[in-house]
Amino acid sequence: MRSAQTSGTSHRPAPDGGGPCVRTHTGTDADLALLADVLRTGGLVAIPTETVYGLAAHALDTEACRRIFEVKGRPLIDPLIVHVYDEAAAARLATLTPEARTLIAAYWPGPLTLVLPRRDCVPPIVTAGRATVALRSPRHPLTRRLLQVCGLPLAAPSANPFGYVSPTTPQHVIDSMGDRIAHLLDGGPCEIGLESTIVDLSTPGRPVLLRPGAITAAQVAQTLGTAVARPERTNHAPDSGGAAAPGMLERHYSPRTPLHLFAAADRAQAALQAAASPRGAVVHFSRPSVAPSGSAAVYWLSENGDLADAARHTFALLRQLDAAGHDHVWIEQAPEGGLGDAINDRLRRAATR
Numbered sequence: 242m243r244s245a246q247t248s249g250t251s252h253r254p255a256p257d258g259g260g261p262c263v264r265t266h267t268g269t270d271a272d273l274a275l276l277a278d279v280l281r282t283g284g285l286v287a288i289p290t291e292t293v294y295g296l297a298a299h300a301l302d303t304e305a306c307r308r309i310f311e312v313k314g315r316p317l318i319d320p321l322i323v324h325v326y327d328e329a330a331a332a333r334l335a336t337l338t339p340e341a342r343t344l345i346a347a348y349w350p351g352p353l354t355l356v357l358p359r360r361d362c363v364p365p366i367v368t369a370g371r372a373t374v375a376l377r378s379p380r381h382p383l384t385r386r387l388l389q390v391c392g393l394p395l396a397a398p399s400a401n402p403f404g405y406v407s408p409t410t411p412q413h414v415i416d417s418m419g420d421r422i423a424h425l426l427d428g429g430p431c432e433i434g435l436e437s438t439i440v441d442l443s444t445p446g447r448p449v450l451l452r453p454g455a456i457t458a459a460q461v462a463q464t465l466g467t468a469v470a471r472p473e474r475t476n477h478a479p480d481s482g483g484a485a486a487p488g489m490l491e492r493h494y495s496p497r498t499p500l501h502l503f504a505a506a507d508r509a510q511a512a513l514q515a516a517a518s519p520r521g522a523v524v525h526f527s528r529p530s531v532a533p534s535g536s537a538a539v540y541w542l543s544e545n546g547d548l549a550d551a552a553r554h555t556f557a558l559l560r561q562l563d564a565a566g567h568d569h570v571w572i573e574q575a576p577e578g579g580l581g582d583a584i585n586d587r588l589r590r591a592a593t594r
């Protein structure tokens with residue numbers, strides 16, 4: 242149970258935490274007023290969203306945004322998503338094309354980020370010098386209240402060190418960023434557990450899916466009545482004028498433990514390989530109906546094969562596997578289609594070395 246306090250709880254990050262203690266806030270009116278002040282004066286706050294936890298700063302404050310990059314160890318070429326309360330707030334930062342208005346009406350607030358032509362007020366650090374800005378309106382109630390109270394657009398990447406697994410619980414934020422940030426708004430575990438779908442609408446009539454998420458390409462295509470293109474994948478960071486998103490990098494969301502993806506049909510072979518590894522493990526997509534034989538540790542992403550359940554647990558499991566000290570992990574792909582594509586996208590990147 243979380244207590245209703247305004248002073249926050251201090252946590253030492255695991256294991257030996259050197260820097261400042263992160264203060265955890267529960268979202269009382271006094272908490273939100275304090276956090277709004279922190280943001281107004283250029284500070285950073287870790288915020289809950291329905292997808293993953295974000296590390297937020299005042300999006301129109303270049304120095305505050307610079308601190309996000311420093312704290313995450315994120316290269317300045319990787320642009321940030323700006324979180325807004327609603328369509329009116331979005332319209333102050335970008336040109337809302339007819340396609341954008343249609344998707345906003347259908348999916349905001351929610352896990353859909355739109356890449357749109359930016360207005361001049363958006364500082365170059367946010368967009369990595371691009372002519373476009375990525376916008377989304379999150380639906381987590383605490384963060385919506387914070388957006389209202391502070392009245393600011395909030396730039397917020399996922400609250401993890403660059404390249405590592407995204408955080409889906411307050412404890413994940415404390416574990417990997419607790420010595421680098423001062424404030425965390427505790428909104429409990431994230432409802433979806435995978436980052437938002439990103440659709441580039443900067444070329445009218447040609448929407449492009451930059452990152453799969455809980456809102457599927459098929460849903461977007463149906464809402465717009467247009468096919469949704471997929472970009473070429475790249476391992477090379479584009480220059481600041483480039484069209485590709487650095488989030489499309491093949492290697493991302495990477496746990497320390499080497500991961501090997503396998504198709505459901507290759508379960509038996511994966512079990513043999515894991516058993517042959519000194520500290521191997523196998524992750525099944527759903528709980529195995531018979532106890533698997535062999536010496537390898539066994540995990541599963543979902544109890545009964547439910548995609549939403551698996552999505553919610555994917556990043557937590559990747560962190561758990563790192564903590565368990567396996568030398569190699571074989572992990573089964575999700576069934577293709579819908580949320581399964583978003584899960585497989587993250588697993589494939591996590592498995593890329």
Ligand code: TXA
Nearest residue numbers: 292294295320321373374375398399436437486487488
């Ligand atoms: O669900 C989410 O979107 C979470 C929560 C916190 O809202 N945020 C998130 O942010 O995943 P981040 O920084 O981890 O991923 C943002 C992605 C990056 O891949 C970045 O390259 C892309 O958005 N992006 C941002 N601005 C862009 C732009 N103008 N054009 C193309 N891609 C852009």
Ligand code: MG
Nearest residue numbers: 398399407436
């Ligand atoms: Mg991220």
